[in-house]
Amino acid sequence: MSIRSAASSEREEGRPSRQINIVLRSHDAPAVGGTSALSEPVPAKSAAHAGLFQEIGRELDALVGLDNIKELVFEIYALLQVAQMRSEAGLASGGQAYHMVFKGNPGTGKTTVARIVAKLFQRMGVLSKGHLIEVERADLVGEYIGHTAQKTRDLVKKALGGILFIDEAYSLARGGEKDFGKEAIDTLVKAMEDHRSQFVLILAGYSSEIDYFLMSNPGLPSRFPIQVEFPDYSIDQLLQIAELMAKERDYILMPQAVVKLKQRLLQEKDESLHAFSNARYVRNAIEKAVRSQAVRLLNQYEHASPGRQELMTLRTEDFKL
Numbered sequence: 001m002s003i004r005s006a007a008s009s010e011r012e013e014g015r016p017s018r019q020i021n022i023v024l025r026s027h028d029a030p031a032v033g034g035t036s037a038l039s040e041p042v043p044a045k046s047a048a049h050a051g052l053f054q055e056i057g058r059e060l061d062a063l064v065g066l067d068n069i070k071e072l073v074f075e076i077y078a079l080l081q082v083a084q085m086r087s088e089a090g091l092a093s094g095g096q097a098y099h100m101v102f103k104g105n106p107g108t109g110k111t112t113v114a115r116i117v118a119k120l121f122q123r124m125g126v127l128s129k130g131h132l133i134e135v136e137r138a139d140l141v142g143e144y145i146g147h148t149a150q151k152t153r154d155l156v157k158k159a160l161g162g163i164l165f166i167d168e169a170y171s172l173a174r175g176g177e178k179d180f181g182k183e184a185i186d187t188l189v190k191a192m193e194d195h196r197s198q199f200v201l202i203l204a205g206y207s208s209e210i211d212y213f214l215m216s217n218p219g220l221p222s223r224f225p226i227q228v229e230f231p232d233y234s235i236d237q238l239l240q241i242a243e244l245m246a247k248e249r250d251y252i253l254m255p256q257a258v259v260k261l262k263q264r265l266l267q268e269k270d271e272s273l274h275a276f277s278n279a280r281y282v283r284n285a286i287e288k289a290v291r292s293q294a295v296r297l298l299n300q301y302e303h304a305s306p307g308r309q310e311l312m313t314l315r316t317e318d319f320k321l
């Protein structure tokens with residue numbers, strides 16, 4: 001079997017790619033123009049991975065927007081798949097570093113995508129466990145000389161076989177040369193050498209700050225060959241995310257509630273600029289509305305139970321934004 005991404009075929013036709021719909025084709029089908037001995041498809045172990053990507057593809061498709069990231073994940077998948085085929089054909093393969101930088105504002109999906117990537121690496125045999133350890137400065141940096149190196153090494157140890165995800169990574173460089181953050185960076189760089197293919201490091205944070213962080217550490221940029229931008233979501237995308245989050249929880253949003261949420265999102269985006277927390281803001285708004293709805297229903301139905309439809313409905317008054 002081989003795999004092709006519908007996203008790429010759409011691109012060829014000049015249409016924007018929206019979804020990673022995986023098209024499976026049989027290896028047994030003759031290639032265009034017939035097969036020669038050299039081009040003959042190899043019955044491959046790698047074929048087993050084909051089905052695995054379908055699950056990952058479904059998880060990616062469930063995310064609103066993020067087309068560039070969906071394509072990147074498919075690219076990584078293709079690279080791993082072809083590396084496996086090359087190895088089966090006796091060709092050089094591997095040696096690729098997968099450490100990454102995820103740049104973007106809060107709530108743009110960085111942690112969510114990191115979890116999907118961890119799963120992909122585990123399924124493809126790059127990482128043995130595929131778990132994600134999410135840390136920030138306080139988890140890595142200690143209070144006395146030597147403490148930081150120990151704390152950082154302990155976390156790397158926990159991350160072996162998976163992904164170490166450092167949020168707001170630039171805060172490690174905050175205090176300059178004399179700060180313990182520097183010790184954490186040095187320990188991480190050493191760990192990347194010592195445990196070369198045993199874990200993947202993802203640095204995450206605001207775009208400008210991450211760029212500054214990488215620039216101030218000349219040895220770092222080349223260690224992170226994959227750099228991805230997570231753009232802010234548009235208002236329409238945020239509303240789609242809201243509907244999705246409500247649906248996942250078995251709720252529906254009344255049209256007027258959507259209008260109210262939209263107005264609040266426009267205002268919030270405008271006022272908080274850099275600090276606007278995108279999908280995280282939406283998640284908090286939905287969770288708060290769910291709590292308000294519960295209180296409203298209890299008050300409203302003192303001696304009876306609300307019907308199924310009423311239990312599912314989030315109304316304008318539930319959004320106290």
Ligand SMILES: Nc1ncnc2c1ncn2[C@@H]1O[C@H](COP(=O)(O)OP(=O)(O)OP(=O)(O)O)[C@@H](O)[C@H]1O
Binds near residue numbers: 107167
């Ligand atoms: N494209 C999307 N589609 C659906 N849900 C999304 C999308 N992006 C993010 N979410 C949801 O929004 C919430 C926040 O996302 P996530 O934690 O991945 O963001 P983040 O960029 O890592 O944020 P932070 O930098 O604040 O940690 C999660 O509940 C996640 O499932």
